[in-house]
Amino acid sequence: MISLLIYRVLLLLLSPLVVILLLIRSKNNKAYRQRLSERFGFFPNQAAKQGGIVVHAASVGEVIALKSFIEKLLLTYPQLPITVTSFTPTGSAQINKLFGERVQHGYLPLDLWPCTVLFLRRLKPKTIIFMETELWPNLIAQCSKQKIKLLLINGRLSKKSLHSYAKISPLITPCLNRFDKILCQSQENLEHFLQLGSDSNRCINSGNLKFDISINNQVMAKKAELSELLFQTTESHNANGKNDNKPNRTLWLVASTHEGDEAIALNAFKKLLIQYPDLLLVLVPRHPERFDQVAKLCLTQGFTLARRSENTQLNNQQVWLLDSLGELMAAFDLSNIVTMGGSFSEIGGHNPLEPALFAKPIIVGHNMSNFNEIMQQLREEDGIIELSINEPANQLVEQVSNLLQQPTQQQLLGEKALKVVLANQGASERSLNEVKKLLSATTNSIESNQ
Known part of the structure; x- marks a missing residue:
């Protein structure tokens, strides 16, 4: 069974293969061989603002689904830097197209210990928000250790994914329980997260963000x-x-x-x-x-x-x-x-x-x-x-x-x-309310320690 330590060792050993795969994929799409430094934790902007909110949108579909939610973050927290990360070049292009200079943007690094350390050191976020089944065990463990608030929104766990993750539950279940909240897109998905060992106090059914699309x-x-x-x-x-x-x-x-x-x-x-x-x-x-x-x-x-x-x-x-x-x-x-x-x-x-x-x-x-x-x-x-x-x-x-x-x-x-x-619209607003609660808790904790 795979634990976090074994996972870290395996990824370090496989990291050269990951780079080779990116280069192979770049044969058809040259963007995959560009900005490789970001894959290793070097956030592109040396002067990136710290202490904000990071939202991860893996690719185009996730970026589009998150649009309404990110717009609400920008309106609600104009004083905080909002960073939107992706993992694919098409997702990156969509982020730049939709938000431009209003957000900070870079690739989320490979889930390798040195890479995630560099990433977190550069941005020092208050909160990191993941979407659906984007689980990065190493990054999530580091965030938890550093008291960075963690939120999984639009949580989705199909029956197929449930069976796959169950095989590595010693890695995945602790990962899920490091999230402060898991907002599931339906009751069925919520039940799947619970079957995988998620704490019931962390999980709520908030609806599907993908309904919150609009014509702009x-x-x-x-x-x-x-x-x-x-x-x-x-x-x-x-x-x-x-x-x-x-x-x-x-x-x-x-x-x-x-x-x-x-x-x-x-x-x-x-x-x-x-x-x-x-x-x-x-x-x-x-x-x-x-x-x-x-x-x-x-x-x-x-x-x-x-x-x-x-x-x-x-x-x-x-x-x-x-x-x-x-x-x-x-x-x-x-x-x-x-x-x-x-x-x-x-x-x-x-x-x-x-x-x-x-x-x-x-x-x-x-x-x-x-x-x-x-x-x-x-x-x-x-x-x-x-x-x-x-x-x-x-x-x-x-x-x-x-x-x-x-x-x-x-x-x-x-x-x-x-x-x-x-x-069925309204999941973006419910997700925003959970962000407000997490940031309020962070502020209260800082004030109580002063």
């Missing part, structure tokens, strides 16, 4: 930018009486795709084009290193292709590849029908709440295990279409075709999905 000016600006590239536009008037340019082609968006998803979508699209020759398929790969691979797949299968990175206006191309970052939310708004990638394999799907926010009809594959509670609520409201595991391409043809023929059904399905989003 950046999304609307991106929408206008993308609209300019679409083949022709028709001018309409929105509820405020302002002009609102909309593409005159029907858009089927397949979002956050992984290996295999594009092949299924293209197979279905080939059949749909027979009946709907003006249909535009928009593909958005989850990982930037796959952009070229997906482009090649489209061309090999005989489709005409436009790439967002080329920044040229679409004419009669059949597929639009969004090989860009930070534009998916705008693309949701422009689409007519959305299919979520990662749901046709063991990936477990991606967040259906983002297209739901724009009241879009959503189709998913057979595996949305990453979003069990969200899916249950969408099912109860009849706000989503789920496919079975058999012949997904043929099922996509049927479901997309049905929606294209029934605009009223498209609208109704989207409205039901939006209803689920609006009914």
